Amino acid sequence: MLSFFTKARIRGGVHAEEHKAITATQAIVTGFPLPKTLYIPLQQHVGKPAEPLIRVGEQVLKGQLLAYSQGLISAPVHAPSSGVILDVNDYPAPHPSALPIRMIVLETDGKDQWLELPAVADPFQLAPEDISLRVGAAGIVGLGGATFPTAVKLNMGRENHIDTLIINGAECEPYLSCDDRLMQERSDQIIDGVRLMLHGMETGQAIVAIEDNKPQAFNAMLASAQAYPKITVIQIPTRYPMGWDRQLIGYVTGREVPVGSRSSEVGVTIHNVGTAYATHKAIRYGQPLVSRVLTVSGGAVGRPMNVEVPLGTLISEVFDFCGVDARQTARIIMGGPMMGDALPHTGLPTVKATSGLLALTASELKDTDEQPCIRCASCVSVCPAGLRPLDMANNIRVNQLDAAVDIGLKDCISCGCCSYICPSNIPLVQYFKYASGEVAARQQAQHKSEQTKRLMEARNTRLERIAEKQREEEQARIAAKLERERLKAEQEASV
Amino acid sequence: MYVLYAIVSLTLLGLVLGLALGIAGKYLKVESSPLVDELEAMLPGSQCGQCGFLGCRPAAEALAEGNAPATICPPGGSTLAEQIAALLGLDLDLSAVKEPELLVARVSEATCTGCTRCFKVCPTDAIVGAPKQIHAVVADACIGCKKCVEVCPTECLQMHPIEITLRNWRWAKPTINPAGNALC
Numbered sequence: 021m022l023s024f025f026t027k028a029r030i031r032g033g034v035h036a037e038e039h040k041a042i043t044a045t046q047a048i049v050t051g052f053p054l055p056k057t058l059y060i061p062l063q064q065h066v067g068k069p070a071e072p073l074i075r076v077g078e079q080v081l082k083g084q085l086l087a088y089s090q091g092l093i094s095a096p097v098h099a100p101s102s103g104v105i106l107d108v109n110d111y112p113a114p115h116p117s118a119l120p121i122r123m124i125v126l127e128t129d130g131k132d133q134w135l136e137l138p139a140v141a142d143p144f145q146l147a148p149e150d151i152s153l154r155v156g157a158a159g160i161v162g163l164g165g166a167t168f169p170t171a172v173k174l175n176m177g178r179e180n181h182i183d184t185l186i187i188n189g190a191e192c193e194p195y196l197s198c199d200d201r202l203m204q205e206r207s208d209q210i211i212d213g214v215r216l217m218l219h220g221m222e223t224g225q226a227i228v229a230i231e232d233n234k235p236q237a238f239n240a241m242l243a244s245a246q247a248y249p250k251i252t253v254i255q256i257p258t259r260y261p262m263g264w265d266r267q268l269i270g271y272v273t274g275r276e277v278p279v280g281s282r283s284s285e286v287g288v289t290i291h292n293v294g295t296a297y298a299t300h301k302a303i304r305y306g307q308p309l310v311s312r313v314l315t316v317s318g319g320a321v322g323r324p325m326n327v328e329v330p331l332g333t334l335i336s337e338v339f340d341f342c343g344v345d346a347r348q349t350a351r352i353i354m355g356g357p358m359m360g361d362a363l364p365h366t367g368l369p370t371v372k373a374t375s376g377l378l379a380l381t382a383s384e385l386k387d388t389d390e391q392p393c394i395r396c397a398s399c400v401s402v403c404p405a406g407l408r409p410l411d412m413a414n415n416i417r418v419n420q421l422d423a424a425v426d427i428g429l430k431d432c433i434s435c436g437c438c439s440y441i442c443p444s445n446i447p448l449v450q451y452f453k454y455a456s457g458e459v460a461a462r463q464q465a466q467h468k469s470e471q472t473k474r475l476m477e478a479r480n481t482r483l484e485r486i487a488e489k490q491r492e493e494e495q496a497r498i499a500a501k502l503e504r505e506r507l508k509a510e511q512e513a514s515v
Numbered sequence: 516m517y518v519l520y521a522i523v524s525l526t527l528l529g530l531v532l533g534l535a536l537g538i539a540g541k542y543l544k545v546e547s548s549p550l551v552d553e554l555e556a557m558l559p560g561s562q563c564g565q566c567g568f569l570g571c572r573p574a575a576e577a578l579a580e581g582n583a584p585a586t587i588c589p590p591g592g593s594t595l596a597e598q599i600a601a602l603l604g605l606d607l608d609l610s611a612v613k614e615p616e617l618l619v620a621r622v623s624e625a626t627c628t629g630c631t632r633c634f635k636v637c638p639t640d641a642i643v644g645a646p647k648q649i650h651a652v653v654a655d656a657c658i659g660c661k662k663c664v665e666v667c668p669t670e671c672l673q674m675h676p677i678e679i680t681l682r683n684w685r686w687a688k689p690t691i692n693p694a695g696n697a698l699c
Contacts, residue, residue, distance in 0.1 A: 113681060115681060115684075117679075117681070117684045119679065119680060119681050119684055120680075121681055416688075419593060422597065422601075447689045450686060450689045451688070451689055453686040454685070454686040454687060454688045454689065456686075457685030457686050458685065458688075460685075461683070461685060462594045464683075465592075465594060466594070468655075468658075469559060471656070472559070472560070472561075472639055472656075472658050473560055475638075475639035475640055475641075475656060476560065476561075476638050476639060478640070479638065479639065479640050
């Protein structure tokens with residue numbers, strides 16, 4: 021009974037059909053045929069886009085720096101294979117709008133020849149700052165999907181005296197199993213990455229949290245972590261969105277992250293298992309982030325699998341490799357089905373954030389026939405952030421965005437639980453995404469109007485100053501003229 | 516006798532109070548209604564006249580007197596209408612408000628003669644250039660007032676809709692299903 025009260029409880033969440041078994045039981049496919057052309061976006065992370073430092077026509081090797089990070093929050097981009105740079109231009113982005121962003125186009129030469137890499141014999145002799153420098157230089161970002169530059173997080177961890185590092189192995193999204201497979205097959209490397217992260221952050225303990233629907237991954241990680249008392253591996257309940265940082269922190273440590281603040285304020289930092297694996301490769305072998313494991317699944321996929329692909333591979337090539345039936349595909353999703361983005365076509369590249377590519381059939385999609393709200397409050401009970409989605413949607417529908425913000429729009433994480441559970445098929449998350457964008461646009465408009473007023477004032481004062489100066493000059497001219505006339509008159513008088 | 520007292524005291528009282536009011540009226544004079552000032556500050560201030568008034572100040576006066584609806588300002592759009600309604604405590608019907616189409620001026624380099632007329636009229640100094648040099652518009656500072664378009668002798672300045680990029684792309688509002696069912 022006592023444990024019932026002390027145990028942190030999970031707020032909200034849903035348990036959707038998992039669809040994981042089909043990919044989670046097969047080994048990661050590593051023999052993906054090297055694509056002829058790779059499209060490498062300069063922005064694959066949160067923050068400023070990277071700045072290219074190569075020229076069109078230049079020969080590059082695998083792992084060579086193509087674009088350097090600029091600004092505090094940014095990440096560099098490296099060549100995923102060896103070849104020639106064809107172009108640096110705007111191409112459609114892997115985004116629901118498929119609007120163009122800047123990309124480097126690389127024609128591969130088939131040799132896949134690595135640059136000479138600076139391997140480190142004993143990375144634990146390196147200074148902690150050096151670890152985050154190397155992680156930053158390797159272009160590593162949060163591979164769970166948030167794509168926040170990992171080096172920045174490691175630095176913040178060191179500066180804020182983080183006491184617990186949580187390694188997120190929840191993988192709560194349905195269909196996805198790439199983290200599961202990675203933990204099953206490469207647990208030693210992941211644990212090594214975790215140790216390096218602990219060293220880089222100067223943190224005392226790490227907790228690897230794995231959902232209890234992945235017993236094999238849990239056992240493999242447990243075995244690999246046994247030798248290291250700093251690292252504990254635990255099982256957490258299977259419930260979406262268990263991998264949300266606040267949910268995970270609340271369950272694992274019992275601490276609640278206050279609204280509007282970061283998890284570092286309660287002494288916790290979270291990294292994904294994939295990020296830990298990439299850190300291992302970057303520090304031990306000096307390999308930058310040039311490929312990733314992703315799940316290809318869904319009803320229209322002939323051979324669903326987890327496959328390691330070079331970054332910049334077009335989705336169409338991945339789908340061809342996995343035997344996707346284009347006629348059956350009703351929707352293409354990058355990421356998981358709950359929070360992923362629906363893409364308009366497959367001519368878009370895979371990026372660092374691509375944890376999964378789903379080709380779903382019409383029968384796997386939710387009915388979109390919207391019905392009136394019956395006020396069942398299912399959305400309220402599943403909301404992990406403790407909001408009232410139905411009230412917020414009502415406010416947004418009549419354009420009362422301020423009212424929606426007042427009842428917590430900014431705390432919505434777009435996890436999709438409300439839309440998933442809604443018996444009336446109301447697209448609640450779309451309302452919130454629309455409203456969040458609109459609120460941001462209004463803030464920008466407000467900012468611009470303040471800017472405009474400042475510019476106008478500056479112009480008016482300048483014009484006044486010029487007019488004043490002209491008046492003074494005019495007066496001086498008149499005075500000089502009078503003076504001349506007076507002198508002339510005096511001269512004439514004297515003559 | 517009492518009558519005299521009453522007359523004298525009341526006359527004195529009247530004089531003193533009248534004097535006090537007169538002095539107060541002269542020295543504590545409020546230049547204009549603070550409400551009008553506040554409303555004027557909220558309006559865009561570009562004096563475009565699209566509301567039918569001579570400028571932003573007369574429009575603010577009309578709003579303060581209740582002679583104009585909160586949705587008076589077309590360039591301000593629904594955002595401004597909401598702010599005005601909140602300040603004046605009005606009920607708001609946003610159904611008739613059209614969001615302003617955002618436009619920016621752009622110089623066609625082929626036909627620009629470098630006459631400098633456009634940047635002399637630009638209220639936000641958004642056009643840069645020099646005599647006989649091709650001018651250019653700083654899109655971030657352009658407010659789409661079209662004053663430059665009117666003075667351009669070669670029609671090389673044209674208004675273009677703002678280009679949608681990933682930076683300003685937004686999710687669309689979900690459309691209500693055709694059956695017309697209310698959400699709640």
